[in-house]
Amino acid sequence: MVKVTVWHETVPAEESEGVRKVYPEGLGAAVAAFLKVENFQTRCAYLGEKDDGLPEEVLRDTDALIWWGHGKHHLVSDETVKRVVEYVNRGMGAIFLHSAHLAKPFKALLGTSCTLQWREAGEREIVWAVNPAHPIAAGLDAHFTIEHEEMYGEPFDIPEPDELVFIGWFKGGNVFRCGAAYRRGRGKVFYFQPGHETYPVYRQKEVRHVICNAVRWAAPVSVAAPLTCPHAKNSIETLT
Ligand code: ZN
Secondary structure (H helix, E strand, O other): OOEEEEEEOOOHHHOOHHHHHHOOOOHHHHHHHHHHHOOOEEEEEEOOOHHHHOOHHHHHOOOEEEEEOOOOHHHOOHHHHHHHHHHHHHOOEEEEEHHHHHOHHHHHHHOOOOOOEEEEEEEEEEEEEOOOOOHHHOOOOOEEEEEEEEEEEOOOOOOOOOEEEEEEEEOOOOEEEEEEEEEEOOEEEEEEOOOOOOOOHHHOHHHHHHHHHHHHHHOOOOOOOOOOOOOOOOOOOOOO
């Protein structure tokens, strides 16, 4: 059974009023709930917990990490970033949702600023599967519509995706590489833009379908032992 950890920066009790209106159970819990329905072994992790919710024992027991963050990126410690990047390189999957484009581990994995254009006007987005043969697009039509979404637009300062799966079009005219896949070490990384916190995007079946597909795709085929270089002792910091 694929083990998923859903990381969110805010515990349910501290969600803003705007979020609670849409997700009374908390945004992280809402994402975890539909993954559980798909029979993934799912747990939630929160920023305020030990080691930012992602200690060694949690990462070691995670096949796919889902990350949603927005206003608290700066509170994630550099040690946590290093740990997450190390585990991705060793094989753990990582899926970054919506405003996690500025999450520290995402930027560390991609190596660019990951900045983009944005506008919050609740406009319609059409998500086009531009790589319909990709496992993350499996079972979807050529496109689906999200009635209200925050606009994220190009230019999006990311490296050329290893696999571009979706492009979003917004009513205001912007387009965006809204589903981009990467390989880092043995790990797989996927960025998926839909999911502004005050619109019920994670209630929508197509969006859930994409995230479930992404979890299956990102789950490791093989996981490496801690990465060390036998010819340069202590040259690489390793995790135990
Ligand atoms: Zn947003």
